[in-house]
Amino acid sequence: MSSGRLINTQSWPIGDVGDARRARPTSWxxxxxxxxxxxxxxxxxxxxxxxxxERSSYCPRRNVESFSIRSYEVGENRKISIATLANLxxxxxxxxxxxxxxxxxxxxxxxxxxxxxxxxVITRIHIEVEEYPKWGDNIEIDSWFQFxxxxxxxxxxxxxxxxxxxxxxxxxxxxxxxxxxxxRLARINDxxxxxxxxxxxxxxxxxxxxxxxxxxxxxxxxxxxxxxxNLKPSLADLDMNQHVNNATYMNWILEAIHTKNExxxxxxxxxxxxxxxxxxxxxxxxxxxxxxxxxxxxFTHLLYLVGSDKEVSRSRTxxxxxxx
Amino acid sequence: MSSGRLINTQSWPIGDVGDARRARPTSWxxxxxxxxxxxxxxxxxxxxxxxxxERSSYCPRRNVESFSIRSYEVGENRKISIATLANLxxxxxxxxxxxxxxxxxxxxxxxxxxxxxxxxVITRIHIEVEEYPKWGDNIEIDSWFQFxxxxxxxxxxxxxxxxxxxxxxxxxxxxxxxxxxxxRLARINDxxxxxxxxxxxxxxxxxxxxxxxxxxxxxxxxxxxxxxxNLKPSLADLDMNQHVNNATYMNWILEAIHTKNExxxxxxxxxxxxxxxxxxxxxxxxxxxxxxxxxxxxFTHLLYLVGSDKEVSRSRTxxxxxxx
Numbered sequence: 001m002s003s004g005r006l007i008n009t010q011s012w013p014i015g016d017v018g019d020a021r022r023a024r025p026t027s028w029x030x031x032x033x034x035x036x037x038x039x040x041x042x043x044x045x046x047x048x049x050x051x052x053x054e055r056s057s058y059c060p061r062r063n064v065e066s067f068s069i070r071s072y073e074v075g076e077n078r079k080i081s082i083a084t085l086a087n088l089x090x091x092x093x094x095x096x097x098x099x100x101x102x103x104x105x106x107x108x109x110x111x112x113x114x115x116x117x118x119x120x121v122i123t124r125i126h127i128e129v130e131e132y133p134k135w136g137d138n139i140e141i142d143s144w145f146q147f148x149x150x151x152x153x154x155x156x157x158x159x160x161x162x163x164x165x166x167x168x169x170x171x172x173x174x175x176x177x178x179x180x181x182x183x184r185l186a187r188i189n190d191x192x193x194x195x196x197x198x199x200x201x202x203x204x205x206x207x208x209x210x211x212x213x214x215x216x217x218x219x220x221x222x223x224x225x226x227x228x229x230n231l232k233p234s235l236a237d238l239d240m241n242q243h244v245n246n247a248t249y250m251n252w253i254l255e256a257i258h259t260k261n262e263x264x265x266x267x268x269x270x271x272x273x274x275x276x277x278x279x280x281x282x283x284x285x286x287x288x289x290x291x292x293x294x295x296x297x298x299f300t301h302l303l304y305l306v307g308s309d310k311e312v313s314r315s316r317t318x319x320x321x322x323x324x
Numbered sequence: 325m326s327s328g329r330l331i332n333t334q335s336w337p338i339g340d341v342g343d344a345r346r347a348r349p350t351s352w353x354x355x356x357x358x359x360x361x362x363x364x365x366x367x368x369x370x371x372x373x374x375x376x377x378e379r380s381s382y383c384p385r386r387n388v389e390s391f392s393i394r395s396y397e398v399g400e401n402r403k404i405s406i407a408t409l410a411n412l413x414x415x416x417x418x419x420x421x422x423x424x425x426x427x428x429x430x431x432x433x434x435x436x437x438x439x440x441x442x443x444x445v446i447t448r449i450h451i452e453v454e455e456y457p458k459w460g461d462n463i464e465i466d467s468w469f470q471f472x473x474x475x476x477x478x479x480x481x482x483x484x485x486x487x488x489x490x491x492x493x494x495x496x497x498x499x500x501x502x503x504x505x506x507x508r509l510a511r512i513n514d515x516x517x518x519x520x521x522x523x524x525x526x527x528x529x530x531x532x533x534x535x536x537x538x539x540x541x542x543x544x545x546x547x548x549x550x551x552x553x554n555l556k557p558s559l560a561d562l563d564m565n566q567h568v569n570n571a572t573y574m575n576w577i578l579e580a581i582h583t584k585n586e587x588x589x590x591x592x593x594x595x596x597x598x599x600x601x602x603x604x605x606x607x608x609x610x611x612x613x614x615x616x617x618x619x620x621x622x623f624t625h626l627l628y629l630v631g632s633d634k635e636v637s638r639s640r641t642x643x644x645x646x647x648x
Contacts, residue, residue, distance in 0.1 A: 071418035072411040075559065076566050083560060087396040094395035098460070135564075136422070235399065236407060236575040240459075242400050251560040 061201050062144035063096035066162065069137045079132035081254070082266055083247035086127065089157050089171055090246070092143045100199055106241040107180075112191040119180045120153070121270075125173040125246065126214040128265040131161065131323070138162040146200040151187055152176050153196070156207040170207045172214055218269055218314040221302040224283035228256040230306065231280040244274040249313055253301045256282035261297060261319035271311040279306040287316070295321045385525050386468035387420035390486065393461045403456035405578070406590055407571035410451065413481050413495055414570070416467045424523055430565040431504075436515040443504045444477070445594075449497040449570065450538040452589040455485065455647070462486040470524040475511055476500050477520070480531040494531045496538055542593055542638040545626040548607035552580040554630065555604040568598040573637055577625045580606035585621060585643035595635040603630040611640070619645045 073084045097108035107119040133139050140160045148154040152174055159169035177186045188196075208214050237248040249268060274280065280303050287298040297319045303312040397408045421432035431443040457463050464484045472478040476498055483493035501510045512520075532538050561572040573592060598604065604627050611622040621643045627636040 070411070070415045072414050072563070072569060072571070074564055076562055076564060078564050081560060087394070090396050091394045094459075135418075234575055234579055236405060236578075238400055239396070240398055240400060240402050245396060247396070251558055254560075255558055 060100050060199050064142045065092050066140050069133045071135050074135045083250040086247045092141045110195050112195045117180050118177050120175045121178045123174050123176050124269050126267040127171040129169040131168040144201040146204045158207050218316050221300050225285045226256045228282045252282045256284045262322040264318040264320045266317050268315040274312045384424050384523050388466045389416050390464050393457045395459050398459045407574040410571045416465045434519050436519045441504050442501050444499045445502045447498050447500050448593050450591040451495040453493040455492040468525040470528045482531050542640050545624050549609045550580045552606045576606045580608045586646040588642045588644045590641050592639045598636045
């Protein structure tokens with residue numbers, strides 16, 4: 001991705017956490033101390049953080065949380081949707097950043113990022129689901145982040161069914177640095193890199209052994225078979241930074257598709273911001289260069305702003321025969 | 325409410341709970357036993373139910389659950405919305421019914437209800453919020469149900485901020501019995517009443533001491549000041565019974581209102597079902613017979629089906645000066 005292109009400035013929102021904000025030290029670095037060679041934060045600094053308080057051997061390099069699937073989170077097929085799963089992934093990521101003392105203003109910045117006026121922007125996310133959990137199922141989500149090449153970071157997630165121990169979903173996303181004022185992409189300088197060394201997984205670990213699928217380019221959809229027109233964000237679709245949240249993008253994509261198969265994976269590229277006042281068209285088409293039959297299919301999708309034709313997101317979904 | 329009028333058949337959805345369903349005994353009555361004079365269910369019957377397993381002195385007459393507010397549950401004002409709170413109330417209600425062995429087919433029926441072909445339908449809900457929780461806040465929701473007059477039941481909820489111990493929200497809802505085949509309202513017969521005696525709170529307790537506000541009639545809105553037209557349910561708005569869920573009604577109501585005040589309470593009357601294929605208009609007006617000034621206001625709302633003009637819901641909201 002060339003430097004300077006305006007991309008989606010939305011990040012995982014990091015909000016006001018009440019006591020945690022008030023207790024946040026001016027320099028979060030001063031709260032770190034060494035335990036068994038790992039830098040950790042003093043737990044008493046974050047009274048609102050359950051996951052931090054409950055684990056005596058707090059590791060800043062990953063966050064593991066458990067969730068019980070709620071009744072209202074499941075749909076007609078009695079299972080959660082990929083959008084609901086994306087929300088849970090976001091929750092684990094946000095808490096990871098919050099537990100590490102990153103800013104709670106919506107952009108999870110560190111001291112050096114604020115010094116240089118930099119924020120993270122999510123550029124891509126890829127989620128694969130082998131088994132969708134049902135109401136009452138308990139799942140565990142493990143997440144960590146690390147450097148990606150010279151100029152980016154990535155966050156990975158592994159989702160396990162707690163009862164069976166089976167890995168039921170995996171996801172990875174990439175982030176780039178952006179100058180908050182100029183809205184141009186920026187390089188990771190030494191200060192930022194050194195600071196993040198405390199929090200990236202070492203040695204690195206990738207939830208997808210082969211990144212060929214997660215990185216596969218998504219072409220722009222110029223003609224489409226299905227369209228859902230004039231989608232408008234509701235107040236409930238906005239996050240704390242007044243951006244339409246990523247789960248809503250996923251729901252819109254699924255509005256413009258007709259298949260009886262079960263969603264296997266979704267890849268989203270974020271290309272521009274979407275706000276309350278925008279109107280969006282969601283288009284989709286079967287990928288013609290892919291094997292598409294009754295048992296599996298691949299679709300390409302486009303969300304664009306009505307009026308300007310500006311691309312909000314390109315995405316790809318793969319589908320399989322439904323499991324019951 | 326006169327018997328026989330078609331009302332909203334949606335109930336708190338009760339879904340497939342995996343192992344719990346398979347472990348459900350043919351007659352759930354056989355699983356009850358007496359502990360300290362209270363009927364309880366054998367915990368080992370419900371391996372999927374955390375709240376049941378974790379409490380040794382399980383009480384079938386109320387359900388108490390704790391929640392940590394998640395990052396994606398808060399909006400622009402960094403607080404949860406009343407719709408999100410309604411989802412959490414539903415979760416506690418559904419788990420209460422599930423823990424007591426009621427059916428998990430979407431209607432929370434008991435053995436005698438199934439014998440007579442009866443289901444519960446929600447007719448009204450009233451929620452008052454004193455303080456909206458923020459991301460990271462921990463809340464506890466206590467809920468119970470009881471008979472309401474000769475022919476109905478009600479469920480009450482009390483929401484407490486775990487850290488401060490302050491009651492931050494209260495809610496109550498009423499349910500009527502309906503014959504699933506004829507769609508007509510039915511009386512609570514002795515079999516059903518005797519069965520429910522195991523599960524209703526005794527002595528009764530009401531979360532609102534004075535029910536005058538919660539029961540205040542809502543007039544039909546014939547003229548309106550604000551309207552949001554052509555609202556369409558998305559797939560994500562449907563519950564496991566393919567009805568639009570109650571939280572979506574609340575979001576629609578809030579789409580058609582313009583005030584800088586903070587929502588104090590919402591009362592909804594459910595009048596007919598709303599499904600995927602429906603299109604809805606949401607209208608609202610200031611109540612003219614109420615004190616309305618800068619610091620407080622009351623609105624009347626109407627959701628109706630475009631085409632048939634059939635009322636989906638009448639509702640009332642009260643607003644106060646925002647707290648920061």
